[in-house]
Structure formats: structure tokens, C-alpha cells
Amino acid sequence: MPELPEVETVRRGLQPVLEGARLVSVEARRPDLRFPFPERFSERLTGKTITALGRRAKYLTMHLEGGPVLICHLGMSGSFRIETSDSNAVPGAFHHGRPKSSAHDHVVFHVISAGGSRSRVIFNDPRRFGFMLFSEGVPDTHPMLAGLGVEPTGNALDGVLLASLLKGRRSPLKAALLDQRLIAGLGNIYVSEALWRAGLSPLREAGTIARPGKNAQAQSERLAEAIRSVIADAIAAGGSSLRDYVQTDGSLGYFQHAFAVYDREGEPCAKPGCSSHIERVVQSGRSTFFCRTCQV
Secondary structure, three states: OOOHHHHHHHHHHHHHHHOOOEEEEEEEOOOEOOOEOOOOHHHHHOOOEEEEEEEEOOEEEEEEOOOOEEEEEOOOOOEEEEEEOOHHHOOOOOOOOOOOOHHHEEEEEEEEOOOOOEEEEEEEOOOOOOEEEEEOOOHHHOOOOOOOOEOOOOOOOOHHHHHHHHOOOOOEHHHHHOOOOOEOOOOHHHHHHHHHHHOOOOOOEHHHHHOOOHHHHHHHHHHHHHHHHHHHHHHHOOOEOOOOOOOOOOOOOEHHHHOOOOOOOOOEOOOOOOOOEOEEEEEOOEEEEEOOOOOO
16 A cells, blocks of 8 residues: 555645646546545536645645545555646656556546646546545544644654653554554555664564663654654655556656665665574564564
8 A cells, every 4th residue: 555655756746737726627437436425526626726735644635725625545556647738747757657447547637727738637546445535624633634643754753752652552663653643654664664774673562762761762763763764765766666556647656676674585684784684574464574683
């Protein structure tokens, strides 16, 4: 499933075409995705101007003049693509063929920019685990977003805040970091990568980096910095292309070429001076990759 960097990459790809544009018409080519479309879905969107395109955790938010806010989730296989006569409006330099069939084009947004250029923004989702819902007020109050924790971008997530979130927690550190109520948008790939950068074992008790003392304080600061940096690096690289994920222009993200541990079972640890190999264990039904020597 796309994680935060992939969703942010999609947002940035859509932004030049959608922000400030008017929705001339909207086609919903089936009655539902994971959930039924809201009542009068196309009717309520048609004619509206898109004032902003945002992101909260792994959700895209399309803000419309006069409301409502459209909340979109890509699910496991959802993606947007842009069809426009102005090729410069389609960002991305690394082009690959799109394997997805147009039979899975479920929603088509027909838009016209402030300058008069016309585009089609198409949501394709073969597995139909994505969804589109309306929020009538502030998106953060919607049930899908209301319980989400702090964003792992910018400087909001620091060592002090991270320690307060993990204090007293006896679950494994990786499991705690995947709890969306604590930190919003972190997923399996980037938690594994951040823990390797921080030199912390995914198996250790989460609360151990929140205990009194300089050692725990240094660990929480190191982990907060690792989380922020791995997310920033992945966004800069356009995300990771695993299975279904592609960007809005059909190109593939390439942060997977910089993975230090994820999906590298049996390969040498990339940390200078380390002679160990990457191991794989299963936690809560999900693969965890780490170096038992470097991560303690």
C-alpha cells in the first residue's frame, strides 16, 4: 500500500493541474470503490473551483470553493494520471509504461485551468480498495482522519515529543511506530529504514527510548531525526515503486534503490564497518528487516 512519501508525491504531481482549476464535469463510472460514492457525488463536484490540494497522513484532500472537501485514499492499487494538451503540466522525468488497463478507470475529473487549458485527471484502481468521501467541515474532524497522530514531516516530531508518545509502551518499537494514532502516515517500509538509520532494534520495547536518562534521550532524538530524514529523502526520490504504485505521470518512484534494509534479507549490512547481514522476521503478520548487530 502506498505510504506517506508516495501519497505526497502524487499530491505534488496533481497540484499544478488541479489547484485553481474548475471541475467542468466529473464521471463516476461505477457506484462504488471500497465504499459507495457519496450521494450526488458528481453533481456536488461539478462547477466547483479547487482551492487547495492537501495531504493528511496517507489521505489526499481536495478543498473546493464553498465546500465540501473531497477525501481520497489510494488503497492498494489506486493511482491518478493526467491527460492534458499541455505536456509541461505533467511533472516527472522518469517515464515508464503503465500496465494498468483503462477498464479500471473509475473516476474522471474534467478540469479547466484559470488560463483556459483543459485536462482530464483519471483515477484508476484495479483492486478497488481506494475510496472517495466528502467532509462537510474541517477534514481533520472526519471519522477517517480524526484519530490520526502527528505528521512525521517538518520539525513537529522531535525527540521530546516522540518520547512522550512512546512512554510506558511495552509493545515492540516497530509496532508502536506503525500506530497511526501516534504518528500519522508511517508504514512498514519507512519504519524499517528509519530504525536502521537510528541503530534501534524493531524488537525492543517501545518505552525503553522514553525512560529517564541521557541514553534514552539520545535514542529518541536519533529516532525522530531518522524518521524525518527518511521520509524527506523518499519524497525527494519520488517514493518507492512496489507492486502497483506509480506516480501521476505514469513514472515510477525510485527510493527503493536506496533501501538499506527493506527487502534485503541475507544481503550485507550497508553500515560502514559492519560485517553482519540483514535479517527478516515477521511481526504482526508483516515482514521486518533489520541488522541484529547495528540495531540494538
